[in-house]
Amino acid sequence: MGDRVVEDELIGREGELARLGDLQAGDGPRVALLHGVAGIGKTALLRRFVRDSSGEAACWWLDCRAIEPTPEGCIEALGRAAEAEADRLPDLLEVLAGRAPLGVIVLDSVEAWRLLDTWLCHHLATRLPGNLRLVLAGRHRPSVHWVAGELPSPPLDLPLAPLTMEDAGRLLTRLGLAPARGTEIAARLHGHPLAIRLAAMTLRERPDHRLSAASLQRVMDELTERYLADAGDGRSRRLLEGAAVVRRVTVPLLRALFPDQDPEMAYDALRRQDFTETLPDGLGLHEAVKAPLAQTLHARDPERFLDYRRRAWQALKRRTTTSASVELWRYTADMLYLIENPVVREAFFPTGTQELVMQSARPAHGDAMARIVATHEGPEGQRALRRWWRVHPETFVVARDAAGKVQGFCCRIDPARASLDCLEEDPITASWQAHLVASPLPEGQRALFIRRWLSREDGDAPGEAQAGAWLDLKRTYMEMRPSLGRVYLTVTDLAPYAAVASTLGFRHLSTHDVRLDGRAHATAVLDFGAGSVDGWLARLAAAELGLGTGEPLDRQARELALADGQRLPLTPLEFGLFGYLVDREGEAVSRERLLREVWHSDYTGWSNKVDAVVAGLRRKLGPQAGCIETVTGVGYRYRAPPPDPVADFSSGR
Known part of the structure; x- marks a missing residue:
């Protein structure tokens, strides 16, 4: 229906449209924050504003749902929209400022960019040239960032209320x-x-x-x-129900969801539905009707609801392993949408409004952080954190309230870019370095050390500052992918975090716990495994859906990563054949096809070359050898091993 709204019918929005017009005044606000519930008319209002302004202003519109929530993702998407070649934000803004007397950047569905909120406020909005304007439209009221920010002028806060x-x-x-x-x-x-x-x-x-x-x-x-x-036959209803379960609809996804239907015809049928919106990367049902439709299906037919999600996961899993980096986020977002566990969803897309500002620490914040450290750390802990602040201040982010007061901070370190002296002199990072030496990451992968988070009131216990730090860390995860392979963190009390940490895949490394100032500082580690952050999310979704999660192929290392911790090298043919089967999980692949695609051979007769390589793979897989199934008269099929029982986080296993 979003595509069928006649913009001339914006009855009752004349006042909001006039207020948006204030952006065109030379001395008016440079930023507008448009917010309201799904279906309240934000996009229609913006389209009318852009249409009315087109004679006087250039406009670049981004739908945030289809763009990776990182600074690089924003800069790249804005450059594409403006057909401008610039890798740095200042250069890009300079190009846009020269395009027209007035330029407007519209970020629609900005709730999808919660990870990027700090950067939007403190980097993009504060660097706008005098003739550029920024409009953000989303469901949530503006976070405290925009209240306590450093904008050249106060933003235009424009809530969309119900019609009279x-x-x-x-x-x-x-x-x-x-x-x-x-x-x-x-x-x-x-x-x-x-x-x-x-x-x-x-x-x-x-x-x-x-x-x-x-x-x-x-x-x-x-x-x-x-x-x-009134939708007609059962086929139309099933199409709508399937579309309600996934983030977006594409032809390949429809082929997976409805193998008995022509996917092109199904896509066209959905496109004509009144509920459907055209997205930058496919089709989507309007969110205001999508949620009740999915909930109804879940309640009425939970097996079909689960089947749709499983089929979607299997199709998306192939895409996440074969997509170019520019497309990778879209499949990652698709995978996240399939995860219902609130622990995982809230970790990336919190539903509430952020009450604390997370921003890079500045020299002026040093005294406030020092007081927090003195409250919650002894002499040894204080000495280590003071040294990190002195040598590597860029590793600190602070949490500030609406009044600007520092309520907490987080120190996160990329060990590959840190001083070796600092790493070795801090007992905690020295312990983590030792673990990295004993259990090295594959070539090309990096680690992240979350050295400490502390809040003024709660120390390292759960609280608003810790929640803000975790959200900011998810942005760091996205920025470091696909090379991020492992995360280390430390807390003094594991119990409050045990359930969440286990769900996310963290393990307690009791052998690397460190005592500082007479207190045990526990070490927890998260190995992202094959595929970095994207592979980790795919496995979380698979575990929730009851699908196999233990894919033993480490593509970057070109090794088998077995359940017992062993790593075994693969020959080029073993790696090629196994990767081909894994990418087509559940699909029977013929020997002839493997010869053609892996061996690049045109031979069409029977060959034992494939069988010999499979036999070698099965020997190396050992107890997991059953994941390569023989399909009589055809060839082979890969089935992911069932998930292993999750170890008790607090047990140290």
Whole structure:
């Protein structure tokens, strides 16, 4: 429906449109923050604003849902939108500023960029040339970043409220209902534009339908269900249900979800649905109806709901191992969408508004951090952290409240870029360095040391400062991928974090715990394994879906990584054949196809070359050899081994 909204029908938004017009004034605000619930009309309002401004301003529109939430991802996407070649943000902004007397950068669905909120405020927004404007549109109210930021002028805060009853009635009349009927039901639709449009569609088809007086969510559920009942055959309903389970719909994904249907025809059928939006990377159902549709399917037919998610995972897993880096984030975001576990989803996409500002520490923050350290650390801990601050201040980020007061900090270190003296003199990082030597990462992979987080009130216990630090660390994860291979962290009390840490895959390395100032500092480590952050997320999703998670192929090291910790080298043919099967998990692959694709041979007769390599692989796989299945009369198929039981985080295993 998002593509079918007639922008001339922006009834009741005249005031908001006029306020956006203030951006065009030379002395007006440079940043606008447009926010409201899904379906309230943010995108339609922005499209109208851009259309009305097109004669006076250049505009570059980014849909954040399809772009990696890193500074590099933003700069690259903005450069593509503007057809500008610039790798650095200042250079790119200079190019944009020279394109027109006034330029507007629109970031739509910016809630998908929560990991990037700090950078948007403290880097992009503060570096805007005088003739550039920035508009952010999302579901959440602005975080404290934008209140306590350092913008040249206060941002324009523009919440989108529900339509008044009078405006709701006018819109219903414009959509084809009699004025009396529109006035009658307007109060039941909570002034929500999408609910109003859905109700108009329903009542035009079924004039006798009685709309219940209920909460907005209940009304949306009712209208969605009514729409599905009128959607026609069961095939159309299944397509909509499948689309509700995934982040976006593409032709390859439809082929996996509905193997009995023509995927091109299914895609075209979905594109014509009233609920469908055209995304930069496929199709999507409008979020306001997508959630109730998925919830209804989950409640009514949980097996089909799970089957859709499993099929989607298997299709996406292939893409994450074969996609170019520019496309990788899209498949990573698709994979994250399949994960229902709130621990994982909140780790990357928190649903609440951030109450603390996370930003790079500056010299002025030193005294406040020193007081926090003195409160929670003894002499040894203070000495180590003071040295890191003196030699490597860039490793510190601070958490500030709306008043600008430092409430906590985090020190995270890239050991490959840190002073060897600092690493060796700090007992904790020295212990981690020793573990890296004993258990080295494959060539090309890097480690991240999360040396300490402390808050003024809570120390290293859970709290707002710790939550802010963890969110900022997920941004660091994304920036370091695909080379990030391992993360180390330390806390003095494991118990509050045990459940979350185990879910995310952290292990307690009790042999590398360190005593400082008479207190044990426990070490936890997370090995991302094959595929770095993206492979880790794929395995988390697989575990939740009950699929095999123990893929034994380490592509970067070209080794087998067995469940018992062994690593065995592979010959070029073993690596090529095994990788080919793994990328096509569950698919029967013929010997002829393997000869053609791995050996690059045109031979079409029977050959024992493939069987010999498979036999060698099975010997090396040992107890996991069953993951390579023989398909009688055809060839071979890969099935991921079942997940291993998760070790107790607090046990040190």
